[in-house]
Amino acid sequence: MADSVRVTVTVNGAQESAEVEPRLLLVHFLRETLGLTGTHVGCDTSNCGACTVHFNGEAVKSCTLLAVQADGAEIKTIEGMGQEGALHPLQEAFWEHHGLQCGYCTPGMIMAAADLLQRNSSPDEHEVREALAGNLCRCTGYHNIVKAVLAAAQAPHSDSAAPPAPSEEGRKAGMAVADQGLGA
């Protein structure tokens, strides 16, 4: 077990700082260190996408990243997407179009869909299906998820402002640990 490392991350707009094991996965940092349990773990191999969050504005699978790699980064999780009475258009659309059943894949699915809509504000069905191919759902058969994303694309966007890039120090610390591999 290596010595702990201080990590400072902006999560959903608030700066968070903690001493963590260098090997701590970002998803566990979010869930267990910060208590943001909306981000889920489904497979451990980056196939299912239940852990998808936004890292400096782009969708990443947070089970594939170490917390230290996020030092200085801006992270957005499902908890930062919308609140009661002020849902994100994707949340509204998933609700309206029954785009979820058990709900376990849903946060990751919404974060991946938001990433798509940032890049392509009016995707067709094929583009939605391709963009979500890294997020697995066992309940819905995807039909209503696709429908929801297409509907949300028609709705006004509430958060298109890109968050800032990570600080140089944060990026270096993350890369240094990543270079050592995961055997720390």
Next chain:
Amino acid sequence: MTAVGDPPAAKWVGQAIKRKEDPRLIMGRARYVDDINVTGQLWASFVRSPEAHARIVSVDTEAAKSYPGVRAVFTGHDVDLESPLPMAWVPPGVEVNNPPHWSLAKDEVNHVGDPVAVVIGEDRYAVVDAAEQVVVEYDPLPVVTDVEAALAGGPFVHESLGTNTVHEWSLGGGDIEAGFAQADVVVERRVVNHRTAGAAIEPRGVLADYRAGSLTMYSSTQVPHFLRLFLALQLGISEERVRAIAPEVGGGFGSKLQIYGEEVLLAWVSRKLERPVKWVESRTEGMQTTHHGRDQVAYVRVGATRDGKITAFHTKIIADLGAYLMLLTPTIPSLGAFVMSGVYDIPAVQTDIVGVFTNKMPTDAIRGAGRPEATHMIEVLVDQLAAELGMDRLELRRKNFMAPDSFPHETAIGVVYDSGDYPAALDKLLEHFDEQAARREAPPGKHRGVGYSTYTEICGLAPSRATGPSGFGLQTGLWESAMVRVHLTGAVTVFTGTSPHGQGLETTMAQVVADRLGCDPANVEVIHGDTGTGPQGLGTYGSRSTAVGAESVAKATMKVAEKARRIVAHQLEAAVEDVDVIEGKFAVKGSPDRGMNLAEVAGAAYIPENLPEGMEPGLEELAFYDPENFVFPFGAHACVVDVDAETGNVDVVRYVAVDDCGPAINPKLIDGQVHGGIVHALGQALFERIHYDEDGQLVTSTFADYALPSAADVPSFELDRTETPSPVNSLGVKGVGEAGTIAASAAVTNAVIDALRPVGVTYVNMPLGPMRIWETIQEART
């Protein structure tokens, strides 16, 4: 007069309202097991066998015990529980070999992933490190993974049994020999229905918290009430001191209809160490040790006259049950036997089942549980028969459909189908689907195929007299319960004994209640999955939670409504039979301004100054419901595929389905169940396979190897419904959670075979992956 049980005027039932469950789920505010932590909680990590079959020579736990933060390490012989893990199905007169199955293996491991030791410690990561320090010496034993080889002889999974046969069980009706003797044509196929995983995206998780003589367990389960019972029995704790909670559960598909060793063991550890203990499986652990499904080899024969009348249907199922018998393991193939007539009027039907041990994870219920296998056999064989007879596939089906006026229809084996109109479902399908047009649109260079499946299934599990100990042999009744509580403010809480995990029953049940009490579903909260609240229940599986669960809710609600009518009649000085729910109020018929809303009724009930003579205060009722029969949903599906003969790749380009689950309570939710069900079966037919190599190593132990379908692999669906009420319950409803899965594998398989007939392929077994298809084409060409 309106009697209790009469359907009310529908305002909410039938409406595609948005789900009540969704706000917490879409905002990331739901609580699944892994989101729950208890002060003082320890973590568990399992040491699992890398061998498929071996004697345990020694287990050295010293290094693990001294690992920082580790509190204890236990092996099989440390666990002093008397009873092995439960198997709850022993049909009368059937001998079942059921060797002991322990939460930690004692002397022998019988499949990869069989747990050998558990490490308990303070930190989630450290217990995994420490588990790697446990040194187990194995003496490998011969391995058997092929079910037909296992049936034919050794090596034996359990040497002491001297056989790999678990049990033999048959169900038949009509004169099967005479049926085949009358046949001009007999078609026989070896139908392989390969092993699959439930693969809920939420892994299993358990949090056991034993303190001061009482146990609370949070578990990702479909059956919290069974869990409480078996924890009490296994640990010797009086049942009222055990509380099992299924919090938010992230999908089950049957894989969480189980009593798992980890649940029992963590309870034991928590009692032993007097600390809460938690474990969440990794996906690899899940693929190894969350029960699998299907895995049958069936020799299926169908006989028919030259003009297409089916005279006999026989199947011999060799069921790979894996290394042990879990909760319902040997039952699963039998569930298919009950509907082995499919939708056809066949005078003689016989199913012979032999269960077989292999060195693999046990199989048990996975979405459909025996009925997808049955439908696949029937519907693929009907297509094969049509080809043999040179008859149109749909004409052959129509010729043999049970007549709409023959319901309730008793099949050859004596099962009584409640209601059905199979020609109507097929007619409706063809309104949406023009086969010739679909064929004309084939892209160049691809082989286009069309496949159909016309299916029924048996669900709404219940009735107890059929399923129980003296009937089919389940060691339980299969009724359901509900308690409906109207609060002083007119808000309503419903407690259901079902345990939904994605089906949307909070919404469905609220709609049922709202119509009967004249309130809004927004003010009806449905509580489930906690044995510490509400009445006894039996959980969610077998497409039972609406047909049995929501019917219990309707019954309890009608009792509340009846009391409300008596209160209103008394207060407004009207006759009870003149009071009914009219436009959101309990009002006097003919003078709707004379009425009381639910809050006013509740006020009168809870501030009981003016109740009818002898009436108890309060407005809360309980109902238990055990149906008279199963329910039998049905439908007709069409699938269009394009097959690339060069690569063997199959694309599903169109899928049209008409399903009938009785009158729709919430059409949006029903469609959602059908979508998911279809993709579950397309996944099995085209992509998914639990694959063990001949050494018993699990080759598909992650989602990188086990190919769940993604959004990019499947099309959108075209759905419609017919609505044939069931006479079994007052709602008229049947189940729909498994229907799509039961119907669809045959439709896609028939489509692929249809596509490949021009290149000489006449039959192929699932999984229809590129390699299988390409090889099949090569064989057909040579």
